[in-house]
Amino acid sequence: MKAVVVTTTGAPAGIAYADHPDPVPGPGEVLIAVEAIETNYPDLLVVEGRYQVRPPVPFVPGKGAAGRVAGLGPGVSGLALGQRVATQVEYGAYAERLCAPAALCYPVPDAIPLVEATAAVLAYQTAWFALTDRAALAPGETVLVLGAAGGVGIAAIQLARALGAGLVVAGTRGSAKHDAIRRAGADAITDLAAPDLREALRADVHRLTGGRGADIVVDPVGGAAFEPALRSLAWRGRHVVIGFAGGEIPVARTNYLLVKNIAVLGLQTSDYRDRCPEETAAAQAAIFRFMAEGRFRPVVSEVLPLHAFATALDRLRAGRAEGKIILTTEGHRP
Known part of the structure; x- marks a missing residue:
């Protein structure tokens, strides 16, 4: 699969759009075919090595994504292949495939496009x-x-x-x-x-x-x-x-x-995600319910292909984003 891979934090030459091994879902995990990826200011801190959680290199950055269930690990129930879900993780979202705990996979109502769904997670x-x-x-x-x-x-x-x-x-x-x-x-x-x-x-x-x-x-x-x-x-x-x-x-x-x-x-x-996954899931369901009711829509200022990740990070660094910048994979279905 294609992914954004960080081999050295803090150096522009240490991050690239490249081939990366496909993840395999373990017990309690879901494999997601990613279509839309949420960019956030903490992503910038992670790739620069300034965030409180520093993944071991090499790693794929990114804390939120949406797509379709492509595989279920042992013990997973309540989700189906092909189902649209959004998720949040500590890192790993800037990729065409992502494994996430089933408890952190949030069903996306049919009325909500995946670009908006991923903008409404973290x-x-x-x-x-x-x-x-x-x-x-x-x-x-x-x-x-x-x-x-x-x-x-x-x-x-x-x-x-x-x-x-x-x-x-x-x-x-x-x-x-x-x-x-x-x-x-x-x-x-x-x-x-x-x-x-x-x-x-x-x-x-x-x-x-x-x-x-x-x-x-x-x-x-x-x-x-x-x-x-x-x-x-x-x-x-x-x-x-x-x-x-x-x-x-x-x-x-x-x-x-x-x-x-x-x-x-x-x-x-992230403490709510890790300590209180049920509360986090309930919060996300309420957020999606507000959106489905037409109470609000996330402000998405720009949609870029995943390979243009550096442009998104530059926008975040300069404070030029109005709302969310979303990255999409080649598998995205508008």
């Missing part, structure tokens, strides 16, 4: 658990989403709306991606490139909320936006830390947490 599960489990979103609450034009940002906007948020405020740098953010359902947009962001973000959020502040911050950015977002929280607000696309890992001043009775919460989505 980023949407991340946003789901950030809003429902970590932040315990209640109907009518205000949600501030940082990095709002990225994959997790768009997912958080759409899911916050679907889950009953009262006001969704999107934070992004500049105005180039405002149209995509508005299409996702944001009620208002605030500029994370504003001068004196420490004061400007709080002032903007307080203006939008009648002086109350945001109940929840969904933060895949970190960096310079962290403290201003923390200061924009309402009493008993919750700031969910998902990642550090802004580059810098920030530090919270705990006296501020005490004074405002606010909480900073961490989210490592």
Whole structure:
């Protein structure tokens, strides 16, 4: 099979589109004929050797894919050959064939194209658990989403709306991606490139909320936006830390947490996948149900062939993606 293979992390010459042995499903595993592959910012960190999980080389990167069941390992039931499924894995998705645990293979409703299905796995599960489990979103609450034009940002906007948020405020740098953010359902947009962001973000959020502040911050950015977002929280607000696309890992001043009775919460989505596969499957079923009902569709900014993976990674590195970039294999059926 063809796959993207990393032989040396951190070096452009160490990653290539090449032949790679076909995987064979073991006990409890499913072989998937991959058609669509989700690209994510963590993929970039993995191939550069900067992610918290470092696969042994050589390896195939990629954390999410969708396709059709092509084989069943011993002990697998409840899935059928040819069935459309989406999955998430630690790595291995940038390939024409992928083995995944059956518990992490999510049936895709007929109404949902596989390109959209794979766009709605990792980023949407991340946003789901950030809003429902970590932040315990209640109907009518205000949600501030940082990095709002990225994959997790768009997912958080759409899911916050679907889950009953009262006001969704999107934070992004500049105005180039405002149209995509508005299409996702944001009620208002605030500029994370504003001068004196420490004061400007709080002032903007307080203006939008009648002086109350945001109940929840969904933060895949970190960096310079962290403290201003923390200061924009309402009493008993919750700031969910998902990642550090802004580059810098920030530090919270705990006296501020005490004074405002606010909480900073961490989210490592792969822990839900590994520790709570049943909860993850239920979350994905709910996400697909919202999509099938027409509540939202993932924002897919670009669909590229798998061999153009470097272009996708360059887009992610430069922060030029509006929503998701999806890779497709030669076996993809539109």
